[in-house]
Amino acid sequence: MNTPQPVTLSLNGIRLEPLGMQHEHGLREAAADGELWQLVFTSVPEPHETAAYIQTALHTPNRLAFAVIDEGSGKVIGSTSYHDIIPTAARLEIGYTWYAQSYWRSRVNTTCKYLLLSHAFDTLGAQTVGWRTDNLNTRSQQAIERLGAKKDGVIRGQQARRDGSVRDTVMYSVIRAEWPQIKEKLAARLGLAV
Template sequence: MLNLPTLSKNGITLEPLTLEHAHDLAAACQDGDLWTITTTSVPEPDKVIEYINKAQEMPDRSAFAVIDEHTGKAIGSTSYHDILPLPRRLEIGYTWYAQSYWRTQVNTTCKLMLLTYAFETLDYLTVGWRTDIGNHRSQQAIERLGVTKDGVIRGNRVCRDGVISDTVMYSLLKSEWPEIKTQLQERLASTQ
């Protein structure tokens, strides 16, 4: 587990996830009935406290609440996970936002902050992402970042409905980061 800072940019703050965020996150996951999407990790509204406790107990996960600075409310969550200190590799995932924030600057802003911190402060060499093969929205969001699709791991995950599914893997190397950083900054500047 990493010792997380609070990160802030463009009206979005990432702060370490705590039980203080439970009420807001219960409301956020109801914005679009997100827990009904079987290929995501969004908790049911009445299971948000369990979700937060589990995130805090996982030794290789460090979770953030995503805060809309204009409202002061948590609108979702994202995490570093599968943290491997020796090869200096981690993944970004367990990411979800209230549906009213989809296709806004929120995801790009969060990824810019997370990637900047991972590569430039933590000095990690590789950042990865994974998503269910059936979660096309997530795949499109990851691919919009400009990262490399590494491939598919077949039959390695169980969806919340019990179906065994495949995982699509992506990664970004530290040497590729400057170009992607510029692209993300330009994308954000064009939406301001």
């Protein structure tokens, strides 16, 4: 698998571009849409922590972070990343994903995942794409399952939450052999020809 490099991906009026400090104000506004930092199981920064959030994303090894942009308005509406990139195993994960609350239950998540999965499998040559989420975050688990990912299992006591409690982490993945069927299903949902 090729190591992911900064790239801009776009489809259906949504653009993923490499995250940078120029996105700080927009990320702060997106997080304020629903006060998402108050959700105990998310990685959304509090307003005063947005710059540090971006710096952490940029300096975390084996992570490539994106700003999610609504091309119609030009607004930053969230963020997502490739992370835990392991080129020798042809594996990466998609995570650190969040969107302004007014974009929940829209085509944004499906569009972003279609872009990231297509790039991972069709361009980078990934064999496995994974996700992990908090066992309390049932909305995220349902969204991952709607993509067609398989539940790999639960890692108990895996990570501290922002409130100090310790979460169990639910792991999911899609493997290369499953991708053509999942791609077709996602494309149909988005009204695309494959």
